Amino acid sequence: MMPMGGIGVGLDDDSAALDTGAAVSAHEVLAVVLQIRHDRLSVLLWRRALPPCEGLWALPGGRLGGTEGLDESIRRQLAQKVDVRDLTHLEQLETRGEPDRHPRGRTLATAYLGLIPADIDPATPDDTEWHPASDLPAMGFDHAAIVHSARRRLRAKLSYTNVGFALAPPEFTMSELSRYYRAALGHDVAATNLRRVLLRRGQIEETGESVPSGRSGGRPAAVFRFRVRRMEITDAFAVLRPPSDT
Amino acid sequence: MMPMGGIGVGLDDDSAALDTGAAVSAHEVLAVVLQIRHDRLSVLLWRRALPPCEGLWALPGGRLGGTEGLDESIRRQLAQKVDVRDLTHLEQLETRGEPDRHPRGRTLATAYLGLIPADIDPATPDDTEWHPASDLPAMGFDHAAIVHSARRRLRAKLSYTNVGFALAPPEFTMSELSRYYRAALGHDVAATNLRRVLLRRGQIEETGESVPSGRSGGRPAAVFRFRVRRMEITDAFAVLRPPSDT
DNA sequence: CCAGTTTATGTCCAACAGGCGAAAACTTGT
DNA sequence: ACAAGTTTTCGCCTGTTGGACATAAACTGG
Numbered sequence: 001m002m003p004m005g006g007i008g009v010g011l012d013d014d015s016a017a018l019d020t021g022a023a024v025s026a027h028e029v030l031a032v033v034l035q036i037r038h039d040r041l042s043v044l045l046w047r048r049a050l051p052p053c054e055g056l057w058a059l060p061g062g063r064l065g066g067t068e069g070l071d072e073s074i075r076r077q078l079a080q081k082v083d084v085r086d087l088t089h090l091e092q093l094e095t096r097g098e099p100d101r102h103p104r105g106r107t108l109a110t111a112y113l114g115l116i117p118a119d120i121d122p123a124t125p126d127d128t129e130w131h132p133a134s135d136l137p138a139m140g141f142d143h144a145a146i147v148h149s150a151r152r153r154l155r156a157k158l159s160y161t162n163v164g165f166a167l168a169p170p171e172f173t174m175s176e177l178s179r180y181y182r183a184a185l186g187h188d189v190a191a192t193n194l195r196r197v198l199l200r201r202g203q204i205e206e207t208g209e210s211v212p213s214g215r216s217g218g219r220p221a222a223v224f225r226f227r228v229r230r231m232e233i234t235d236a237f238a239v240l241r242p243p244s245d246t
Numbered sequence: 247m248m249p250m251g252g253i254g255v256g257l258d259d260d261s262a263a264l265d266t267g268a269a270v271s272a273h274e275v276l277a278v279v280l281q282i283r284h285d286r287l288s289v290l291l292w293r294r295a296l297p298p299c300e301g302l303w304a305l306p307g308g309r310l311g312g313t314e315g316l317d318e319s320i321r322r323q324l325a326q327k328v329d330v331r332d333l334t335h336l337e338q339l340e341t342r343g344e345p346d347r348h349p350r351g352r353t354l355a356t357a358y359l360g361l362i363p364a365d366i367d368p369a370t371p372d373d374t375e376w377h378p379a380s381d382l383p384a385m386g387f388d389h390a391a392i393v394h395s396a397r398r399r400l401r402a403k404l405s406y407t408n409v410g411f412a413l414a415p416p417e418f419t420m421s422e423l424s425r426y427y428r429a430a431l432g433h434d435v436a437a438t439n440l441r442r443v444l445l446r447r448g449q450i451e452e453t454g455e456s457v458p459s460g461r462s463g464g465r466p467a468a469v470f471r472f473r474v475r476r477m478e479i480t481d482a483f484a485v486l487r488p489p490s491d492t
Numbered sequence: 493c494c495a496g497t498t499t500a501t502g503t504c505c506a507a508c509a510g511g512c513g514a515a516a517a518c519t520t521g522t
Numbered sequence: 523a524c525a526a527g528t529t530t531t532c533g534c535c536t537g538t539t540g541g542a543c544a545t546a547a548a549c550t551g552g
Contacts, residue, residue, distance in 0.1 A: 025273055025310065027343075027354060064271065066352065070343035095341040095356050097273075097316035106312065108273060108354075110341050160406075175530075192531080193510060200508080210530095217519030218529030233402075421499075438500080439541060446539085456499095463550030464498025493552100500547065508539075516531070522524085 025106040029074040030061035030143070032093065032150035033082060034133065035116040036167055036183045041154075042130040043147055045137070046081060049127065052103040053140025057131070059111070059147070074112045086122045089115040089166035089231060094149055101142050109142075113150045118180055119169035134186070155185055160235040162203045165226035171207060173221035195224075201234045202227060271352040275320040276307035276389070278339065278396035279328060281362040282413055282429045283376055287400075289393055291383070292327060292374040298349040299386025303377070305357070305393070320358045332368045335361040335412035335477060340395055347388050355388075359396045364426055365415035380432070401431055406481040408449045411472035417453060419467035441470075447480045448473060 033044040045057040060081040064073045070092070078084050093111040101107065116122060124130075131137055133151055136144055157163045158181065167180045178191040198204045209223040279290040291303040306327040310319045316338070324330050339357040347353065362368065370376075377383055379397055382390055403409045404427065413426045423444075424437040444450045455469040 025271075025312070027271055027273065064343070064354075066271070067345050069345060070341065070354075073343075092340060094338060095316065097310070097319075097356070099313050099315060108310075108316075108356075110343070110354075173530085190510075192512095195531085197509070212518075213529050216528060217517095218527085219517040219531075221530060419499085436541075438543095441500090443540070458549075459498050461550090462497060463548095464496090465500070465548035467499060495550105495552085497550080498548085500545100502543105502545080504541105504543085506539100506541090508537105510536090510538105512533105512535085514531100514533085517529085519526105519528080521526085 025108055026102075027064040027108045027110070028061055029064055029070060029077055029110050029112065030059040030146060031074050031078050031090075031112040031114045032059060032147050033078070033087070033114040033116060034150065034154060034167075034184075035130065036118040036180050037130055039179055039183050041133040041151070041183050043133050043136070043150075044082060044124070044128060045131050045139070046125070046128040048140060056140035057137045057143075058140050059143045060128070061109070070110055074110075074114075078114065080125070081128050082116075082122045082124055086116045086120055087114050088117050088229070089113075089163065091231070093146070093153060096142060096146070098142075109146075111146045111149070113153055115154075115163070115166035117169050118167060157231075158184055160233060162201075162226060162228060162232050162234050164198070164203065165229045166231075168226070170229075171209070171223050171225050173211065173213075173223060175213075175221060177204075177224070203234055271354055272348075273310040273354045273356070274307055275310055275316060275323055275356050275358065276305040276392065277320050277324050277336075277358040277360045278305060278393050279324070279333070279360040279362060280379065280396065280400060280413075280430075281376065282364040282426050285425055285429050287379040287397070287429050288376040289379050289382070289396075290328060290370070290374065291377050291385070292371070294386060295373065302386035303383045303389075304386050305389045306374070307355070316356055320356075320360075324360065326371070327374050328362075328368045328370055332362045332366055333360050334363050334475070335359075335409065337477070339392070339399060342388060342392070344388075355392075357392045357395070359399055361400075361409070361412035363415050364413060403477075404430055406479060408447075408472060408474060408478050408480050410444070410449065411475045412477075414472070416475075417455075417469050417471050419457065419459075419469060421459075421467060423450075423470070449480055 035042055035044070044060060046060060048054055048056055048058050060078055061074065062077045062080075064070070065076070068076065071090070074090070075084050078087070091113050093113045095108060095110045097108045099106055101109070133147060136147060139147075154163065164177065164181065167184060168177055174191040174195045178189045178194050181189040181194060203226060204224045205227050207223045207225055210220040211223060212220050281288055281290070290306060292306060294300055294302055294304050306324055307320065308323040308326075310316070311322070314322065317336070320336070321330050324333070337359050339359045341354060341356045343354045345352055347355070379393060382393060385393075400409065410423065410427065413430060414423055418426075420437040420441045424435045424440050427435040427440060449472060450470045451473050453469045453471055456466040457469060458466050
């Protein structure tokens with residue numbers, strides 16, 4: 001805290017930084033990789049074999065390389081735990097820098113949110129497992145808090161963007177899709193309403209195909225797909241829209 | 247890029263990082279401080295007197311200290327350019343880490359978004375000035391891009407949160423508030439509808455007072471205030487709400 | 493006291509979303 | 523072939539929301 005909260009002297013930023021004792025700080029990247037598995041939102045975690053936090057579960061990630069960008073780095077690190085080609089979406093989440101967040105000394109962490117569609121079962125190393133996001137195991141560092149941030153972000157974005165495409169397989173029926181939404185949002189979503197809303201927003205379209213429904217009979221379900229498979233904001237937010245020019 | 251994009255060997259993250267050549271990377275914090283000034287959304291910038299980027303305009307900020315957290319650091323750095331007590335809101339925006347974003351060598355930057363209410367005119371050092379966000383001067387580094395991120399974030403949040411409190415003075419009339427919204431959003435906002443929406447969402451309330459309107463006469467305007475003066479999400483997003491239990 | 497200006501209130505309408513029930517389309521069993 | 527059961531689809535109704543607009547209210551100045 002600056003004394004009195006007033007304006008300090010107009011030092012140049014570089015010099016000002018030096019006398020505060022800028023230190024060599026490590027920087028790591030982490031990823032919260034989410035996938036709907038068996039109707040549950042799940043996170044990819046690995047069990048630490050070595051200290052610090054030995055035996056606890058942690059997010060995939062690692063130290064930032066000297067010549068790579070953040071996006072580049074998280075993809076490289078992630079490749080050690082899962083096939084990165086399966087990722088349908090990856091975005092930056094937040095950066096944490098509390099001085100004591102890492103027992104090994106000052107380490108900043110930039111966390112990412114990654115999504116994998118529900119239809120695939122990526123191969124993972126032995127130390128790596130999927131855990132339900134609503135029932136996390138004992139986790140090291142501040143990783144549990146980061147997972148919660150990611151869930152919140154995902155829930156919000158499901159409502160005003162087309163992120164659904166990243167959770168669902170390329171083609172799906174409405175009842176499947178509503179199950180994915182239910183798993184991610186934590187509450188029921190009526191397939192009927194979901195269909196109407198996503199169609200009106202132009203997020204999804206019918207492929208023309210249809211597939212027989214579950215084994216006990218029933219009307220065949222129409223097959224849909226997302227029209228665009230990269231993130232877009234599709235809900236021009238409610239209030240305060242620019243005046244319509246019709 | 248990993249060859250074939252497959253799964254790498256299961257190295258521990260720390261060791262994996264070392265052989266990639268983890269380097270001493272500097273970390274800086276930056277802030278996009280926005281305020282509505284004379285009906286225009288404006289950014290606080292300072293002119294660099296020394297290289298790199300000498301003579302260009304830059305965001306306030308500086309090197310992260312060795313023992314401080316990110317939030318702590320940005321407040322300290324900001325105190326050199328403006329009275330931090332005037333900030334009504336401060337949130338993390340994004341972190342940039344392209345290896346070439348800083349000519350002096352590898353420097354990560356975590357950017358913040360800060361807001362100052364429209365009614366005050368904070369004292370600033372000689373090298374520091376307010377610039378219209380829609381008409382930026384020549385800026386160094388990637389700072390112009392960061393300002394654009396901040397504007398987008400603010401526009402979005404005005405629609406589904408109560409951030410308005412951070413742009414407006416503690417008390418205001420509806421026509422004043424609609425001018426602030428217009429400046430921040432870039433389009434007209436009808437005071438009538440704004441009032442109805444913000445009242446229904448419980449964001450604002452009448453103080454009971456009223457003030458005479460502009461110098462040329464007119465009905466006195468009712469005075470309002472925001473009920474809560476810290477960020478809250480007030481629009482439980484449209485679609486996909488939990489089923490109502492009425 | 494009237495004209496002009498600004499704010500407040502109310503109404504209309506279109507869009508939207510949630511709920512529900514009926515119809516459609518299919519499977520299985522008799 | 524037909525009935526029963528299941529799942530999806532479609533249409534209707536309702537309550538809410540937000541943008542536009544018109545009218546009423548309140549005040550100033552001449």
